[in-house]
Amino acid sequence: MKKFLIKTAGYIVILILVVELFYGKSPSIFSLRSFVGFSKNMIKGSEKDKAVLNPDGETIENRKNNIGYYSHTDFISGDNSQNYAIIGDSFVQSTVCGTYNSIAYLLDEKMESETVYNFGKAGGNIHDYYNIYEEYNLKSLKKVFIVLTGTNDLSYKENNNSLENTSSTFINLVQSKIDGPKLYDAPNYDLIRSNTKNIVYILHDNISKSALRSNGISHDLIEIHIDKSLRFSDGHYKREGNLLIATKIMAYLNETN
Known part of the structure; x- marks a missing residue:
């Protein structure tokens, strides 16, 4: 037995x-x-600053800021009316590419005096992005760029867990699969909120500007296409790919300011 x-x-x-x-x-x-x-790939470091190897075997540095996000700068609450933020999943978090190769850092380098805050949440989706937006009062910023990795970002239903965690890791794992994230059969464009005037959506991979426009999304949109040569083997963007995105964002700001 x-x-x-x-x-x-x-x-x-x-x-x-x-x-x-x-x-x-x-x-x-x-x-x-x-x-x-x-x-x-972890080779040394502390909880706040870690040196790791990217998929190409190059040494990069990852840094956590004062609120626990991987970012080159701390988040300072107060008058952020002239500052910017980028929200997204692991592409924005940039632990694969490195904090100082991230979209936020490269965009910040192009700024004169403004700050670009980085809010990357690995595995995140549109619900996580809005939670970040609300928790840190990002509506007070000049612009907030939300990076939609693909249709998966718009496919998750809100997670309403009905059970509390137990002391059993196994039971919690099974519970997370049963009670965990549910998906729509197709991308749900109704998840994109209409009352967020300072948000600009950056679209890449399998989500397009025409798809959002045809579903009534009137926000400013930036559509990007990153060649495979600018990606690591796992699909994440290399520094050059992130720099291309930062350059497109800067071009948008120059056109609209």
């Missing part, structure tokens, strides 16, 4: 790992393969 229980537990663990590795609708940043790959 004991052997049977051990084997059963082993099969369940293997099943969970397989689902975690290959379940296509899970954000890739949450997958075990991404986490293990990144962890293996």
